[in-house]
Amino acid sequence: MPGAFFLGFLVFLMAVTGLSALFARDLLASIIMFSAFSYFAVLTYLTMGAPDVAFTEAVVGVVSTTFFIVALRRMKRGSSK
């Protein structure tokens, strides 16, 4: 199955972006890496032949990134530093 290599590569990319989201110093960078993670998740779902799930993950990725950014904005504003 030739798709297997591509699939493996995509999951590997997910692991990389996920790790860098966890290890990024800056929270904003972390959130951006997290949305990249979400994007690769969409690609992986598409490769796995699940358009419905991919579509849902795409919109959920947008919404959750928005939530994160809005929350981050509030947190920065409220922080003592």
Next chain:
Amino acid sequence: MRELFTEHLIYWLILFLFMLGPYGMIFKKNLVKKLMSMNIMQVAVILFFLALGQKTGGTIPINLPGLIGAEHYINPLPHTLMLTAIVVSLATLGVSLGLLLTVQKRYGTLEEDELLRRMNQ
């Protein structure tokens, strides 16, 4: 090599992603990052289920005219289940971000050590 890929490696990668969740939750001190590792864990479960439904010679589970028979389509059940799981992950994310905002507002920090120190004051 190809056998390894098709049979184990994808599961391994997925399970690695899955265990990234507990790892991040234990070792990352920032609460936002804990939240992210929780989300990564949920995505890994979704990938796991979708991987179960894969089928050689199967296409996406939408009826095509003239293509009849179960062997031509990917199993739709995991997709359905995972739609639910994605929605659950979004719901959990919303609630926990709300919690984080409240914590931040009261204690002024999201670093775990600092938070524990301020809570005990």
Next chain:
Amino acid sequence: MKFVRAGALLVVVVMTVVLFIGAGALPAIYNPQSPASTHVSDRYIEKSVEETGSLNFVTAVLADYRGYDTLGETTVIFTAGLAAVVLLRSAQKADSRGKKVPLAKAGKGMSERFGTIVLNTAARFVIPFVTLYGVYVLVGGGEGNPGGGFQSGAVLAIAIIISRLVYGEGAAFNISGDLALILAGIGTFIYAFVGVLTLLWGGNFLEYGIAPFLMSAAEKHSLGISGIEIGVTLCVMATIIAIFDALARKEEVS
């Protein structure tokens, strides 16, 4: 403390190794003969077009065969909206206790306008298209396209969020947080009400085929599916807006 961390790391590593070894016992990926691909799924693929009238098997399973799960899923979203709103509200206790705030004034979004001319103009173009697309996703869901109530609701919510982000609280295209919460409840209620109707007609919960209409079974099922999809759309849209509103709400000065 170091010791505890080392112990935790050990536990995580051991679990990872155990899971890796255990993966060997799973049926190989891509195997058409695996139990997951042979036991239950065949009926969904072969019968769903005639039994439910939906060309998309995922929609058929989601909204019909396992429609009760989806009711639960919609409820989960609604619950999340409730939880997010209650905890951000109880944080700002300064709110008038026991007093009834008129719904129109209840939700105050971000107060400052941070739209520039480019953003404003872009938003004016983007929002109608996003909205249209959301409606299209809802309508096209059963017709063999991916998508359905949940995706449609999320896309519609994104349109409203864009408008809120660009125009601020004064956006014409806006739903306030409390109203959104009530709407979300109504949306899920529409879903559940379809089930209650089938109960009243004498069938089991969510048994669309029982409807006393002059239609074929497949048509009744697709009617039922559209009914619940509308409920899901409303609930998801309203909940996302409610959570967004709760997160973005500026603290009232007390």
Next chain:
Amino acid sequence: MKEQLPALIVIVPLLIALLSPLVAYFSTRLLRGLGLTAAAVSFVSAVGALGHALTKGPWHYYFGNWAPPWGIEYVIDPLSGLMAVLVSFLSLVVLIYTDSFLREEGWLKQGIHYALYLLLTAGLLGMTVTGDVFNLYVFLEISSLSAYGLIASGGYKATVSAFRYVLVGTVGASFYLLGVGYLYAITGSLNMADLTVRLQPLLDSQAVLIAMVLILVGMGIKMALFPLHGWLPDAYTYSPPAAIPFIAGVMTKVMAYVLLRYFFFIFGVLNGFVPLVLEVVGWIAALGIILASVMAIAQSDFRRMLAFSSVAQVGYIGLGLSLGNMFGFIGAVFHIINHAIMKCCLFLVAGGVKWKTGEHLIEKYAEMSRRMPLTMGAFLLGAFSMVGIPPTAGFFSKWYLILGAIEKDLWIYVVVIILSSLLNAIYFFRVIEQAYLKKAPVAEREKFVEDKKPELPATMLVPIVVLGACILVVGILNEPLVSNILLMAFPGGGL
């Protein structure tokens, strides 16, 4: 509508919950009425369904009329019926009690509280009566999310503990879901009855072992089995008194029920790797009982003491599960019932004292027996039952657990149960001593002598007294309960 009873158990509270924000906007009084009606209808349906299951055998209800491996079914057998009756009964009782705490709040807060509470009820009921492992996950999430919301509404400290609970709880749910994934991978089915059949030839496979461990860890986190209990003490201590009796009383118990369901009904206690896993569970549970009891002695906050005692009591249920024989099963289920009622009652008392005096510290309980005689009477029954003094219910579940341990020649468990009863006696005696024997300081005393209405208002007092009476009734009626229901519930039961 008679044939729709299993659906009504869950659907009615769910429907009212969905409408509560809307109803609350117009009238909070109407909301109260509707909420009580919903809980009552759910309770009546559960009783009806249990009656049917006992007389005519298990009741299968197909959603959308799709036959089981394809659709979702509800199964009311004696065990799930009994659990449904227990959950809906406690939900109704606590809902009456809740009223006094909410009266002062605004419409939005009341509406959301009722919605979350009823959703929690519906979620837990759905978990007990479902016959589908994925549907169980969905309802697990409904109940968890509503519990997060309820706990978090208790102030700032509660939000920190609620956040921890969200993280840990989501890990638990994800582990559970991954376990379901393993089961699905090797059997291709999600229906419990179907799984049982299809797992039979596969029970020696490693995948089943891993699925078992994943489900055990996931549910262990949710039920606060000993090393996984970290989220519980804070969550119970800081959450608002209007919600915690139900959460503390029922939630962990439903999770324990799910484990019983898996190990006794789906995997089968004697097959494959199950005895091995259960043995580990047994040792961990025994250790947890002792350690958590010792921790409970060290607490000065009444609610925190109850929280640690909960961890210990969940250990008893784990012990009964691990015994894997009939007495163990009866002891575990009986203890689920007892502990749900006792813990609920004790938290109601704690909330009542807080309502009266604003205090949770044990040392402030001085002379409480004179100020609130009925409430403290119920507390005394609950405490006796926790310790295991004969006419109360707690004695009998321990008795069956000991019988089960003796049958398997595990004398160490007998020692653990007796030792922990002693520890229970120590920490409850501290409170009893304060409430009945100590004299209050003079300043405090003058305050309550002036108090014209010493007891709690009726809406709070009645639930407390009812639950106190339940402890006695369950204890006295233990024989018919065991022989008519619990023996029927045992897999392949009825002897």
